[in-house]
Amino acid sequence: MLSSLTLASAFLALCIACVAANIARQLLFPNKKEPPVVFHWLPWLGSAVSYGRDPYKFLFAARAKHGDVFTFVLLGRNVTVHLGIAGNDFVFNGKETHVNAEEIYGPLCTPVFGEDVVYDCPNAKLMEQKKFVKFGLTTEALKVHVRLIEHEVVDYIKVSREFKGPSGIVNVPPVIAQITIFTAASALQGPEVRSKLTNEFASLYHDLDGGFSPINFVLPHAPFPHNIKRDRAQLTMRKIYEGIIADRRAGKLPPTTDMISHLMQCSYKDGRPVPDKEISNMMITILMAGQHNSSNVASWIMLHLANEPRICEELYQEQLDQLADENGNLPELELRDMEKLQLHSSVVKETLRMHNAIHSIMRLVKRPLPVPGTPWTVPPGHAVLASPGISANSEEYFPNPTKWDPHRWDNRGIEEDDESEMVDYGYGRMSRGTKSAYLPFGGGRHRCIGEKFAYLNLEVITAVMVRNFRFKNIDGREGVPGTDYSTMFSRPLEPAEICWERRSAEGA
Numbered sequence: 094m095l096s097s098l099t100l101a102s103a104f105l106a107l108c109i110a111c112v113a114a115n116i117a118r119q120l121l122f123p124n125k126k127e128p129p130v131v132f133h134w135l136p137w138l139g140s141a142v143s144y145g146r147d148p149y150k151f152l153f154a155a156r157a158k159h160g161d162v163f164t165f166v167l168l169g170r171n172v173t174v175h176l177g178i179a180g181n182d183f184v185f186n187g188k189e190t191h192v193n194a195e196e197i198y199g200p201l202c203t204p205v206f207g208e209d210v211v212y213d214c215p216n217a218k219l220m221e222q223k224k225f226v227k228f229g230l231t232t233e234a235l236k237v238h239v240r241l242i243e244h245e246v247v248d249y250i251k252v253s254r255e256f257k258g259p260s261g262i263v264n265v266p267p268v269i270a271q272i273t274i275f276t277a278a279s280a281l282q283g284p285e286v287r288s289k290l291t292n293e294f295a296s297l298y299h300d301l302d303g304g305f306s307p308i309n310f311v312l313p314h315a316p317f318p319h320n321i322k323r324d325r326a327q328l329t330m331r332k333i334y335e336g337i338i339a340d341r342r343a344g345k346l347p348p349t350t351d352m353i354s355h356l357m358q359c360s361y362k363d364g365r366p367v368p369d370k371e372i373s374n375m376m377i378t379i380l381m382a383g384q385h386n387s388s389n390v391a392s393w394i395m396l397h398l399a400n401e402p403r404i405c406e407e408l409y410q411e412q413l414d415q416l417a418d419e420n421g422n423l424p425e426l427e428l429r430d431m432e433k434l435q436l437h438s439s440v441v442k443e444t445l446r447m448h449n450a451i452h453s454i455m456r457l458v459k460r461p462l463p464v465p466g467t468p469w470t471v472p473p474g475h476a477v478l479a480s481p482g483i484s485a486n487s488e489e490y491f492p493n494p495t496k497w498d499p500h501r502w503d504n505r506g507i508e509e510d511d512e513s514e515m516v517d518y519g520y521g522r523m524s525r526g527t528k529s530a531y532l533p534f535g536g537g538r539h540r541c542i543g544e545k546f547a548y549l550n551l552e553v554i555t556a557v558m559v560r561n562f563r564f565k566n567i568d569g570r571e572g573v574p575g576t577d578y579s580t581m582f583s584r585p586l587e588p589a590e591i592c593w594e595r596r597s598a599e600g601a
C-alpha cells in the first residue's frame with residue numbers, strides 16, 4: 094500500500110516537474126532562431142485540444158498574437174504554421190527535398206487507398222498517377238459526367254423518402270452524402286461500381302471510410318475494430334475492381350469510356366502498363382479522396398440557400414434566362430450550359446471560400462527551412478502547416494469575410510493564370526498559386542486533380558436542386574449551423590435541417 098502510494102507520489106512529482114519545465118522553457122528560454130511557440134501548459138498534448146475543437150479559431154487567435162508564422166505543439170509534434178499568401182507558397186511550393194507529404198499523410202491514407210499508389214510510392218510515381226487521372230477527365234468525359242450527375246440527382250429526388258410530397262423538412266448532410274456518392278460513382282467509377290452501390294459496396298465504403306478516424310493519425314495500425322474492418326474492406330474492394338478489370342479485358346463487359354478503361358490504357362514512363370492492383374487502388378483513392386469534400390461543400394450550399402432564399406430564386410431565374418426554351422421549359426443540362434450559369438459557379442466558389450473543406454495542409458520538414466523575411470529557420474522533424482482557409486476568410490483579401498455573398502465574385506475572377514507563374518510538376522501545367530489567397534484545392538505538386546470534376550459536380554447538383562425546390566430555414570432558425578471539426582473534414586453540425594418546397598406539383 095505504502096509503496097504504491099510512494100509510486101503515485103513520485104509519478105505526480107514527475108508530472109509536475111515536466112509541466113514546470115515545459116512552462117519555464119517557453120517563458121525563460123525561447124529559441125530565438127525558430128518561430129515563436131504558442132503557449133501551452135502541458136507537454137506532448139500541447140495545443141491539441143483548442144486546435145482540435147476549432148482549428149480556425151485557434152489559428153486566427155495565434156495569428157493575432159504572433160503574426161503569420163508560429164509553432165504549436167500537437168500530440169508531441171512541433172507544427173510550424175505559415176499563414177497568408179506567403180505561407181501558402183512556402184508550404185505548397187516547398188522543394189520536394191525539403192518538405193514531404195507522404196510521411197505525414199501516408200500512415201493515415203495508405204491503409205485506405207492501398208499499396209503502391211499516392212503516398213505509398215515515390216513522389217515521381219505519384220506525379221505520373223496524377224497525370225493519368227487528370228488526363229482521364231477530358232472535356233469529352235466531363236460532357237458525359239454532366240448527364241450522369243443530373244440523372245443521379247433527379248432519380249434520387251424521385252425515389253427518396255426524404256422528398257416525398259409537396260414540401261417537407263430534410264436533414265441535409267446525410268442526404269447530400271448519399272447523392273454525392275451516387276454522382277461520383279456513376280460519373281467517375283463506371284457502371285459496374287455504381288450498380289453495386291446499393292448493396293455490399295456501400296458497407297465496404299463505410300468500413301473503409303472508418304480508416305479516416307482522426308485517431309489514426311496517431312495509431313493507424315492499432316488493432317481497433319475500425320482498423321480491422323478497414324483492412325478487410327480495402328482488400329475486398331480491391332478484389333472487386335480487379336474482377337471488373339479482368340472481365341473487361343476478357344470482353345465479358347460492354348466497352349465503356351470511363352476512368353477504369355482510361356487507366357487500363359495508361360503506361361508509366363518506363364513503358365510498364367499500370368498494373369491492375371494499382372488501377373484498383375487508384376480507383377479507390379478517387380472514390381475516397383473526393384467524397385467527403387464534395388459532400389460537405391454541397392451540404393453547405395444547400396444550407397446557405399435555405400438561409401438566403403433570395404439567392405436560390407436568383408439561381409432559378411438564371412437557369413430560366415440562360416437555358417429555358419420559349420415555353421419556359423428547362424432542358425436537360427449539358428456541359429456547355431454550365432458555362433452560362435455564372436451565379437451557380439459563384440455560389441460554389443463562395444461556399445468553397447467560406448467552408449474550405451481541408452483546414453490544415455501539412456508537410457514534414459526534411460531539411461532546415463529558412464522562413465523568408467524572418468530570422469527563423471524551421472528545423473527538420475517539424476511539420477509545416479498552411480491554411481488557405483485563413484487567407485480566404487481574412488478581411489484584407491475578402492472584405493466582410495463572414496458574409497456568404499456569391500455576388501462578391503461578380504467582378505472578380507479567380508486570379509488569372511500568369512504565364513511566368515506556370516509550372517509543371519509532372520501532371521500538366523498549372524499556376525503556382527503564389528499570388529492567390531483562394532486555394533481551396535491546394536497548390537504545387539500535391540494540388541488536387543479532382544478540381545474540374547468537383548466544380549462540375551457541385552454546380553450540377555445545385556442546378557438540379559434549385560430547379561426542383563425552394564428552400565428556407567426552419568421557422569425561428571437564423572443563419573447556418575456551426576462547423577463540426579471532430580472528423581478530418583469540416584462539416585455542418587447536425588441536425589442541419591431545412592425546409593423544402595417542390596416548385597411544381599408534378600416535380601421535375
Ligand code: HEM
Pocket residue numbers: 194219223378379380382383384386387390450451454455533534535536538539540541542543544546547
Ligand atoms: C470539393 C471537392 C474537393 C476539394 C475541396 C478538394 C481539396 C483538395 C486539396 C486541398 C488537396 C491538396 C492536399 C494537400 O496539398 O495536402 C487535394 C488533393 C487531392 N485530391 Fe482533392 N478535393 C476535392 C475533390 C476531389 C476529387 C473529386 C478527387 C478525385 C477525382 C480528388 C482527388 C485528390 C487527390 C488524389 C489528391 C492528392 C494529391 C496529392 O497528394 O498529390 N479530390 N484535394
